[in-house]
Amino acid sequence: MxxxxxxxxxxxxxxxxxxxxxxxxxxxxxxxxxxxxxxxxxxxxxxxxxxxxxxxxxxxxxxxxxxxxxxxxxxxxxxxxxxxxxxxxxxxxxxxxxxxxxxxxxxxxxxxxxxxxxxxxxxxxxxxxxxxxxxxxxxxxxxxxxxxxxxxxxxxxxxxxxxxxxxxxxxxxxxxxxxxxxxxxxxxxxxxxxxxxxxxxxxxxxxxxxxxxxxxxxxxxxxxxxxxxxxxxxxxxxxxxxxxxxxxxSGKKVSEYSLRDKIDAARKHFEIHLKYSKDKKKVIEFRKYLYWYIKGIKNSAKIRNSINNVNEIDQVYEIFNRIDDILES
Ligand SMILES: Cc1cc2nc3c(=O)[nH]c(=O)nc-3n(C[C@H](O)[C@H](O)[C@H](O)COP(=O)(O)O)c2cc1C
Structure with a gap:
């Protein structure tokens, strides 16, 4: 055959x-x-x-x-x-x-x-x-x-x-x-x-x-x-x-991205996550991604330590805001 x-x-x-x-x-x-x-x-x-x-x-x-x-x-x-x-x-x-x-x-x-x-x-x-x-x-x-x-x-x-x-x-x-x-x-x-x-x-x-x-x-x-x-x-x-x-x-000029861009992307990820996740513990589920996104950000040890206590949506935005403060300082 x-x-x-x-x-x-x-x-x-x-x-x-x-x-x-x-x-x-x-x-x-x-x-x-x-x-x-x-x-x-x-x-x-x-x-x-x-x-x-x-x-x-x-x-x-x-x-x-x-x-x-x-x-x-x-x-x-x-x-x-x-x-x-x-x-x-x-x-x-x-x-x-x-x-x-x-x-x-x-x-x-x-x-x-x-x-x-x-x-x-x-x-x-x-x-x-x-x-x-x-x-x-x-x-x-x-x-x-x-x-x-x-x-x-x-x-x-x-x-x-x-x-x-x-x-x-x-x-x-x-x-x-x-x-x-x-x-x-x-x-x-x-x-x-x-x-x-x-x-x-x-x-x-x-x-x-x-x-x-x-x-x-x-x-x-x-x-x-x-x-x-x-x-x-x-x-x-x-x-x-x-x-x-x-x-x-494809032979194009490769775009460069900053840590700022990465955190903006992380925010976008969180919005998509909230919209589509059916997990009852969807915020807790997002913690692991936060650990990855924070890598490379200087003086972020305190923020890193607080990720484990993140249970609510607002706490995730607070983490993003604290990262913004570091990036702007
Ligand atoms: C957290 C985690 C979960 C994984 N789960 C799967 C899986 O469900 N099925 C699979 O074929 N490989 C799984 N893998 C292996 C990855 O698909 C991949 O082969 C491996 O991580 C090597 O690629 P990388 O170095 O690009 O991560 C997993 C890897 C990690 C780190």
Whole structure:
């Protein structure tokens, strides 16, 4: 049977080459909508448990929240994790095909013990036959393109075998975080490993790991030959990274941003957060972002210490005002 080539990601990456990394507890719908305003156009949701959906866990469904806006001039994939091929296929058909999400991303990179001990996330990199079946089941059940996010391996770099197994299962795009599971988030990212992945892959290949400045992202994309980059933590500290990266790769003059600009962006983020967050503790939820935005601001230790007591909307604005005072002094 001739396999019909699916060009969804090829076409997408011709226009946009930077993806906001999925980050549990961070890349919520309000955060994605904020980053969309900041110039990012490709998103992946927080990871959603296949078993959680299968057993109808009430905590799982809110993670699937999306709205029309994030599929307008931008695309958003839903990330699922799980290791039982049949369950992965079944929840795809039952719960995901009818959503507005533009594509499905399968998590094979999560290093967390509670995930790995269940055989999920990066544990699949120890059993490539199973990894292959997971992709195959999701792909055959899915009405949407399917991407997979992996690491270089579990204990050691076996990226070529991983790419072959995942591609054989039918993946339409692969993202490689250039570390093994054993490294978690420590040590250097192995960009040569990502380069090898790109040389092995015939589907679009995305480079990920420590790309925390637009120029580094551009340089490593060029070095690895990757078709695009995925940026996670760098975007938390620097909300301008996507617009700068996009300017850089299109040969435009790259705009510079001050701390003042960052705090203005943080205010915008808070407004979007208040508008779209359905979390009962939405202000508390915003604390973590405040910690990131305050980084780099001199003499802000007192403000930093007070973030943990922020419970009310006015207290967040008070923090912004105190930062304004520092920046103006
Ligand atoms: C707080 C946090 C949550 C994360 N959650 C997920 C997740 O749900 N799914 C996933 O595939 N990766 C997750 N990751 C990994 C990131 O997507 C990314 O691969 C990693 O942070 C390396 O990229 P970076 O150096 O640009 O942050 C998470 C990372 C962080 C820091």
């Amino acid at each position: 001739t396999k019909i080539k699916n060009n969804y990601f090829e076409d997408l990456l011709k226009i946009n080459k930077a993806i906001l990394a999925p980050m549990a507890g961070v890349t919520t719908l309000p955060y994605r909508l904020f980053m969309r305003e900041m110039g990012c156009k490709i998103f992946i949701s927080e990871m959603v448990s296949a078993k959680g959906l299968y057993y109808k866990s009430k905590n799982t469904f809110p993670l699937m929240e999306t709205n029309e806006l994030e599929h307008k001039d931008s695309v958003t994939g839903i990330q699922i994790f799980g290791s039982e091929p049949e369950i992965m296929g079944e929840i795809t058909e039952r719960y995901i095909n009818d959503t507005a999400f533009d594509f499905i991303d399968i998590n094979m990179g999560c290093p967390m013990k509670k995930i790995v001990n269940n055989g999920d996330g990066s544990a699949l990199l120890k059993d490539l036959d199973k990894a292959n079946k997971v992709v195959r089941e999701v792909k055959s059940a899915s009405s949407k393109p399917v991407s997979v996010k992996v690491r270089l391996g579990f204990n050691e770099n076996i990226i070529e075998d991983i790419i072959k197994a995942i591609e054989d299962g039918g993946a339409d795009m692969i993202t490689v975080h250039g570390r093994t599971r054993e490294q978690v988030f420590t040590g250097e990212v192995d960009y040569d490993g990502i380069k090898k992945a790109k040389e092995t892959a015939s589907v679009p290949l995305i480079a990920n790991g420590d790309l925390d400045k637009y120029l580094k992202a551009k340089e490593k994309m060029d070095y690895t030959g990757a078709d695009g980059v995925m940026i996670g933590r760098g975007a938390n500290y620097d909300p301008f990274i996507f617009s700068q990266f996009n300017e850089c790769i």
